[in-house]
Amino acid sequence: MDVVQSPGVVAEIPDPSIGPAPAPTRRPRRGGAPLRRLLSVLLSVVVLLAVWWAVAAAEIWDPIFLPSPGRVWDAFVYSVTSHNGLPGIQGYYLWEHLWASLWRILRGLFWAIVFGVPLGVVLATVPPIRAVVEPYVDFLRALPPLAYFSLLIIWFGIEDDSKIWLLFIASFPPITLATLAGVRRIPGEYLESARSLGASRLQLVLHTVLPATVPDVLTGVRIAMGFAWTTIVAAETSNGIPGIGGLAWATKKELLTDVAIVCVITIGLTALALDAALRLIERALVPWSGRT
Known part of the structure; x- marks a missing residue:
């Protein structure tokens, strides 16, 4: 590139052999990503319903084993309306069955958070207690919940x-x-900085340890929520009405496959909605974590 100078002015003349300057790169806009994701999900649902309808219409299997989407929809409508003065199915509307199960889950999950988070902090910060207690926590984690459900029925x-x-x-x-793992991942510099500023042990836990472990705690809650759903459905096989799991279990007596499918879809959609709510809470509380 040649430089032409004049009094008080310095101008550059582009060299034609170099070619045009490259255009500035633009970052792709991500505003349409959620919409494309939603359209993809809707399209997959439409394809699934079409395949389901075609297979049911071909009567490859008996309708008792694979009812049509229309029949399942009729069962859903039946479950949310009254008949001969009786509500829904088994004397309760579908949302009453769902809420009964959800209320049990929320109470069990609440107490698990109340006791699990402090214990995780203690296990991470007090090695002697961790050496004694952690094996028992691992033991409970490895046990299938229904293995001790009979004992709980006898006791409670x-x-x-x-x-x-x-x-x-x-x-x-x-x-x-999850809380234990989150506390152990806190960089030592954070703790030393807090101590150097005069933080007491309680202040260190409340203002440094707990905020830093929120992403891990929420991940543990999400995992626990999944465990809770699979557990409550099995637990409601015993005196589980009202309850969505108890309703699904009751359909086997009369081979109400359409009602069972309604229960499965309801449980799945509710679990997805709860998980999405927990993700939103995580983004609001810890936007710096980068998790989705």
């Missing part, structure tokens, strides 16, 4: 108490271990 009866205890024990280990 067949009402909600035994189910809540079961959900608490199933949710407690993942929350505790």
Whole structure:
């Protein structure tokens, strides 16, 4: 490139052999990504329903084993309306069955958080207690919840108490271990900085340890929520009405496959909605974590 100078002015004349300057690169806009994701999901649902309808219409299997989408929709409508003065199915509307299960899950999960998070902090910060207690937490984590459900029924009866205890024990280990892992991942510089500023042990836990472990705790809660759903459905096979799992279990007596599918879809959509809510909470509380 040649330079032409004049009094008080310096101008550059581009060299034609070099060619045009490259255009500035633009970052792709991501505003349409959620919309494309939503359209992809809707398209997959439409394809699934079309395949389901075609297979059911071909009567490859007996309608008892594979009812059509229309028949499942009719079962859903039946479950949310009254018939001969009786609500829904088994004397309760579908949302009453769902709320009964969800209320049991929320109570069990609440107590698992109340006890699991502090215990995880203690296990991470007090090695002697960790050496004694952590094997018991791992033992509970490895046990299938239904293995001890009979004991809980004997101890607490067949009402909600035994189910809540079961959900608490199933949710407690993942929350505790996630908290423990989160505390152990805190950089030592953070703790030393807080101590150098005069923070007491309680202030260190409240203002440094707990905020830094929020992403791990929420991950543990999400995992525990999944465990809770699989556990409550099995637990409600015993005196589980009202309850979405109890309703699904009751359909086997009369081979109500359409109602069972309604229960499965309801459970799945509710679990997805709860997980999405937990993700939104995580983004609001810890936007710096980068997790989605």
